[in-house]
Amino acid sequence: MNALFRLTVANLKSFVRDRAALFWTIAFPLIFVVVFGLIFTGNPVPTSYGFADLDGSQASSAVKSAFDSIDGVTLVDGSKDDLLAKMRQGDVSAVIVVPSGYGASVAGGGAPVTLTVYTDPSQSQADGRTRQLVGFVLGTINQAASGRPPAVVPAFEAIQTVQLSYLSYLIPSILGMSLMQGGIFAAIPLVADRQKLILKRLGATPLRRWQLVGSNVFVRLVIALAQTLIIVGVGTLLFGLETTGRWLGVGFFVILGSLTFIALGYVIASFTRTEEAANGITQAVQLPMLFLSGIFFPIATMGPVLQSVARLLPLTYLGDALRQVMVDGTPFAPLYVCVAVLLVWLAGCFAVSARFFRWQ
């Protein structure tokens, strides 16, 4: 089909020569990946803990040196009250209190001794990190106290895995976001072409409408695959993203997701006359979807009302499916449910735009 091929080439040329379109589809998601990548990899943020040693024994200084030896942790000595005051001012993120009699208790092997840790649960990230570090240190001490060699060496990498997995969580999300934006904006050139009577002019040639739409959709799929390559490539090469290598599955959901959002874009194009209006409505649809679909944070953290909204949105399932096939993310819904929801949206949007899209 020579006409279809040439029209597709012409559309691609038009796209590549449109700097704004190029920025939003390629550079913008890339900036997302790089910024988030830099935030969530890199060295852990230095953490300082208050350390109140009420015991002053050899055992208690062993606890201190155990915390001290952790990269990125600084200990501040002082009395319990002073340190708690510092914590309230934000100078230290937690205070560890070793009770008097700690050394004797550990040596005696009697009832477990309590090591009190003051943390602020509202600072969830710091709080979680503190709890992990304390658990890790006490685990080491308990293990040493048992007098047996460690069966398993707990790795400090546990912390890094948490951070890497947030990046793993993010990359499929950024990809999902880009596919949604690329797809939903696909029909805007068509609205512009209609407004400028280009569609009418093409209507006076033997070119068929399906060729026009087919070319537009095909170009968008090419762009979507390019976006996927770039986002995943940068995530892998620069930030050590580990993927499952199930590229067939990734490709399947990239195409299915793109088609769904292209169809949604055609629905918007069916009910708008001007390019400006189409742009505005597209923004009004895509921005709330971005926040409500939970692609950037787990749906479980949302309130019940928002959760039920998120359960209806196609982006929720596209992000979830991409996460599952790309990085083995925890499923929100089984893959077949993701496929089914996306197909329902695709079919619905296709039917509506086939009925209401105007060519003139």
Place this chain on the structure above:
Amino acid sequence: MTTTSPVATGDVIRVDGLRKAFGDLVAVDGIGFEVRTGEVFGLLGPNGAGKTTTVEVLEGLQKPDAGSVTVLGVDVVRDPQLLKPRIGVSLQNAALYPKLTVIELLDLFATFYPKSRASDDLIQLMDLGEKRKARTQDLSGGQRQRLSVALALIGDPELVFLDEPTTGMDPAARRALWDIIANLRSEGRSVLLTTHYMDEAEILCDRIAIMDHGRFLELGTVTELVDRRFHERAVRFDAIAGLEDGRLSVMPGVSSMAREDGEIVLYSSDVPATIGAVLGAAEELGAEPGNLGVRRATLEDVFLALTGRTLRD
């Protein structure tokens, strides 16, 4: 559906009882006409007369509310796709892909048609050589118009529709396009063009339909139209204060009159008697008829007499 060969004698366009309304606005109100093979046919009328709607129905771009439309033997309402490979179209105000170059756009359109002319021949024909690799968004209005005509010819059409083709062109480009249209006719192609330029219609068109408010007011060759209305000549002079219409219209030889831009036009079958009466009346008022002149009636006069307005209004 049979597709008759238009090169054989006969009509390339047959329209009967065509009507098209947009909401309350009746754009085309029951027109009928034929365009013969190898003819340049002009639709002449002011803006909003219904010319563009008529042309778009013929091109298969609009569905008529009523009437039958046969173009190149194809029932356009039923089978517009059969027609499209065989016609060339230049729409009024239609933009083109702004990011593509002239040559890219022509090459692209060439692939839409079963047979096509060489893009570079058309670039040369339309004098776009310097703009061959310019993006269409960077073309001037006149250049864009020339490209639009080139695109109308790319599919080697039997019938060419040109909607206001010379709008925005400079005088040299207009005359060049007139030559091209005359050449299309000599190649045996048929042309339907709309215009609101009288001179263009007089020079180019074998036959003309004058259109206003969706209806045809007159249809025929330029000579027929002028003769049918006016056996008279037009006597013109600058308006004189105090010389009323009532007096002018009963002067000897005068059949009708019109005022236009501070000028009085008397259509007269007895020019010497009319001029004598004008001079006499002017002398009574102590004035002299400035810029007094006599000319043959033109299409402009036909239109003025039919509608009471000039075409450019």
